[in-house]
């Protein structure tokens with residue numbers, strides 16, 4: 001049997017699984033929970049208003065950053081943007097490490113089982129096996145066969161991971177050209193957006209936050225943002 005592997009001795013990884021990933025906390029200028037304001041019907045002060053919004057309702061804010069993952073589509077489409085974003089749904093199972101001697105090693109970097117399209121990642125006290133790209137509606141029910149398949153992979157490979165498993169399904173926000181959407185909304189100079197980071201939202205969160213901060217500050221972003229403007233789908 002032929003076996004090949006590449007090991008990165010010091011990969012960047014989270015010590016613990018993220019509860020909720022969002023780009024918002026990284027944007028230094030955002031001092032209040034702006035997406036919540038968007039959720040409750042916030043209205044940009046100038047120069048446009050949300051369609052159908054009454055003047056005496058909504059929340060007055062100086063700047064709004066829309067970074068609601070796949071849900072950004074509905075928000076930006078209300079402002080007339082074309083946002084052909086889909087949900088690439090992924091699945092994982094997670095198990096507690098009960099015994100450090102026999103469980104998945106703490107110092108092992110994430111391991112990809114290529115023939116099974118599965119990646120196994122150790123966190124502080126849990127280990128996670130993830131896989132799948134499912135093109136589906138964000139609100140469609142999860143497909144339990146995919147969790148069962150992951151559990152089968154773990155058993156077939158004889159990995160030192162034992163249930164019970166915590167099951168999870170999430171949406172990767174993906175645009176047709178696989179580039180994110182980062183920019184200023186059309187017709188509203190105080191409304192910005194940052195989403196569509198597909199499989200790399202965590203990896204790109206910090207650099208995106210820097211770009212958005214520069215944009216909001218009126219500074220020159222480190223890279224030109226034209227390729228990320230939603231106008232490319234108009």
Ligand SMILES: Cc1cc2nc3c(=O)[nH]c(=O)nc-3n(C[C@H](O)[C@H](O)[C@H](O)COP(=O)(O)OP(=O)(O)OC[C@H]3O[C@@H](n4cnc5c(N)ncnc54)[C@H](O)[C@@H]3O)c2cc1C
Nearest residue numbers: 021022023035039068069071090170198199200201202203
């Ligand atoms: C199985 C799987 C494994 C992955 N592994 C990696 C990896 O190893 N590395 C990596 O870089 N990326 C990975 N990703 C991709 C990464 O998770 C996404 O790219 C990232 O989560 C996108 O970040 P986001 O902040 O744009 O959206 P989200 O993480 O979806 O966050 C959007 C937030 O906005 C909130 N929200 C939605 N609508 C509203 C509203 N109307 N009002 C207020 N709030 C709202 C949501 O509740 C959520 O908290 C993985 C994805 C999956 C599914």
